[in-house]
Amino acid sequence: MPHQREQGERMAVQAEDFTVRPEVLLLEELLDEVRVGRLRVPRFQRPYVWRPDQMLDLYDSIERGFPIGSILVWETSLPLPSLDQVAGIEVPPAPEGTVAYLLDGHQRLSTLFGTLLRRPEPPGSGPDRHWWIYRTLGAPDQREVRFQHWGKNAPPANLLPMQAVLRTMDFLAHARRIARDASTADDTDALVDEAEQVAQRIKAYKVPVVRLQGGDLAHAVEAFSRVNSGGRQISPDQMVSALTYRAESDETLTDRIAAIRESIADSGFGDIVAEPVFQTIVAITGEDDVQGARWTALADRVGNTLDRTVAQAEIALHRAVRFLRYEVGVPVAWLVPYPQQIMLLAVFFHHRPDPEGAQSRELARWFWSTSWATTFVGGNGFQLRRTLHQIRAFATGRTELSLQGQYAQPLPERFDTEDGRVRAFLLWELGHFGQRYGLDGEPIELVELLARSGSAAYRRVVTGVREASAIANRIVLPTPPGTSVRDALLDLPPKRLRSVAVSHAIPPAALARLLADDRDGFIRERTATLVGLEQEFIQETGAELAWESGRENGA
Template sequence: MAMNWSSSEIAVKPEIMLLEELLGEISSGRLRVPRFQRPFVWRPGQMTDLFDSIERGYPIGSVLIWETPLELPSLDTIAGVNIPSSAGGPYAYVLDGHQRLSTLYGCLVRRPHGSPPPMEPRVQEEWMWEIYRVLGQQDDRANKFRHWKSLEPPPENYLPLRSVLRTMDFLAYARKLSSSDRENINDLIDEGEELALRIKSYKMAVVRLVGSDISHAVEVFSRLNSSGQSMTPDQMVSALTYRADGTESLADRISSIQESLGDVGYGQIPSITIFRSVLAIAGEEDVQEARWDVLADRVKDRLASAVELTEVALRKAVDFLRDEIGVPLARLVPYNAQVMLLSAFFGVAGSASSWQRELLIKWFWSTSWSGFFAGANTTQIKIALEEMKGFAAGHADLDLSGQVARPFPDRFDMRSARIRAYLIWELQRFHRRLDSSGRPIDVVGLLARSDSSAYRHVFGSGPMVSNPANRVVLPTKAGMSVKRSLQDLSVDVEFEVVESHGIPIQALVALRGGDATSFIGERARFLAELERDFMRNVGVQLPKNLQGDADIDAD
């Protein structure tokens, strides 16, 4: 029965396809990726894990495709290769599965400019698509797929995945392997043939949504993926408000805002946080609304101006966090809701008066130390947004009653908002740190590059080893531990160095004697007291206990 394309009905057609057939639809230009999809973001490790799952016969998830007579703007390239335009409708668009299909297409099919792939890729944009299967590796539990980054050719037993689907390519590889002086060549070729067979015969589950309009397609998608959905809310609204006249989509604009904040260390603000900031500035009361079709219909005429206003307001919020609070990186912001609410403030007020600035500083530290936004539900965020907008308009103050700071944490884990609040304070309090020779350390640069691993253990074992007081940012020579580096400090710089890291004299004495418990205990009490003094000066309600648990919380 022919499909009635004009119908508002949408048909859901599940099917099973060979991997090779699905990739063929991409090569022909029939299956395309709509421009409102996020770009390719998978890490190299995710790519090799995908092929490991395929070889083992594990399912890799279904692909969701929307077939429609409507022609939508789509990506011109996949994995860096131009995709031919489809000759007339109907058209097929990937709604879910872009990252997996791009990985498969890029590694199994991709041949840039019609020529063989380079054997010596020099940048990640090239080598990330060059995945090899190591033949002859004995450990069956290990992942046998590798990227090859070296300028030298890979070993002969590295089978390029580019040679797997086409018989002539595999025979060329087999001839090259046969001409080498490796042992067990026949066994290696047999192993390669088995891999090729598994990939060629691998079948994927495909769900096709046929007909109707994009709002129905996205609605069906959201219901099919009610848990763990791959398309994020900002992408859904971007799809539902997409215009085919070449205007940048909401997803494009959000990506542009993220890039613009990268030069000040805030490029890692999640897209969903920017999206919710846009909604707040567009006048939405509930920025966590789950009915994306209704939301898109409400805000579509306000999105363009709201995005422009959000970009300005978000930059002011970031400047406030960096300059007034002292948060150098987005990674350290305790709660994403704080970024959204500050953006909403500057979207309404434009700028902060001196009294507003003082109260915003107190609000930030109070909500960070108290865990106010930990697991905040839709109603709590809605109330907080309403209150922030009223404060920005000068109609009301911020209510900080009942927000009591949590004690100094006893475990270092950067997933904890309480730890991130501690680190922001610590970076301010000990802003000039010295290495073992007395030279300044670029702490923020190390954090940007290494994240939590920049904070290294002093003692590697003991009952309090996970305490934040057992961590310092101190680069050392290769093979030199932090503990040994501190113990071997020259008398000329010793006290200046340890003071710059917040290590009191009592802790230094314990360190010299190798007493881990005393060192960590003395330093923890010292840091906790300094942090309490700062809380007192800001006007935050102090915790009852000096030290306590560090809950792993999130907003």
């Protein structure tokens, strides 16, 4: 029993030469490890990406005593290049001997380090203003998030800067400001008391830390994938990035994926997610399972050839993007129905950089067919491997593309651009009806608007009816601030109204309903027209694509 109690107190789990040891640290103690250079952020970590609202939510959770998850660190004597700045603040070099490297918790720890330890400076416009977070003192509703960013000019005296919480002199200086400021002088005692309570809650907050001791990088990454504090596993691209990291290289795989995404965005196509870029790299190595490969074995296999593989993937991805833009008519990245299509097209162009016209036309038909069908719905790993085999065989001339057994999905009832089938409809509608005209009768710069505003470019025509969320109730038509699409259309002179409406695929019957204020009738008439036209296009283009029995008229 004593031996068991000792094990329980140590809370240590031994596996070969790798130990997992949990402990609890005060927040201030944890940040101090970063400040003196004992706790490092390895270079293979993804960059800081948190949004302002995530930063505020973190502080709100801490003040309320809610858990924010554990921090995962790896203690090792192996040399591992790390960042010399955390949240834009310089940190000392790593000490000799055993060093702790942050594996999970980068976003949380950087948020706290950057806001609590940054030296006070006048807030204003600048690259560091998002690190300035304040706690509102004297807020009437204690249930709401009471933290906010401030980066305009001098903040009001009732905003407690987080930079003052851990520094006694800075805290006292702010307390004196509360007493001197005319807007807060009458409530000095109450506001200072509240500020002291906030500071105490932050200082006394305890963070669980899981220390992985010994082992090698593969052990650490495997532990990261199993002991992730957020309840999610490390993403495959992060895992392979860590496992293929080389000290002599200035860039990690994550850095290279980010660079490829930036180069594609710079081409005018917009931002694509990291997943198809990573999967393209994996597929070019010859791997069949781009979703669930044995990542450690893959990293070992591609180690010395990774640079060449990444360069090949970048070239193939740019060819795939050019094909999407100029052969298929996809104007911006967010309208691609399924990210797997980008990867599969890149694999094709890797094997066949300059396809013949007939092959390009067949590839375009494949794109449309898989956009309507269920090929990539639900992340079916078997279907993706099967399609990858087909694409490789088609690119090398060993077989034709076939979609036998696939069915076109009906048009969903709701406008939801997270749905690939909805994006497929929007693509068809953009290409089928061509140029749109604005309220002034001039052409709308459609690609620029879609790239800038994303799905928000699609505005509701009518409101106040049950079917207002229908796809047919959306068009791309900018209006003056505060003016609805319906009101803006009905204010147009009749001749211009007809020409604008036609350019936005509003048929005469639907326009008549709109003029009569029959909102349900407008949606019904436009839906019937659009569904009918899209079905005709599907039947012409998807020669082997059949409509699922009993669902031909779904809308």
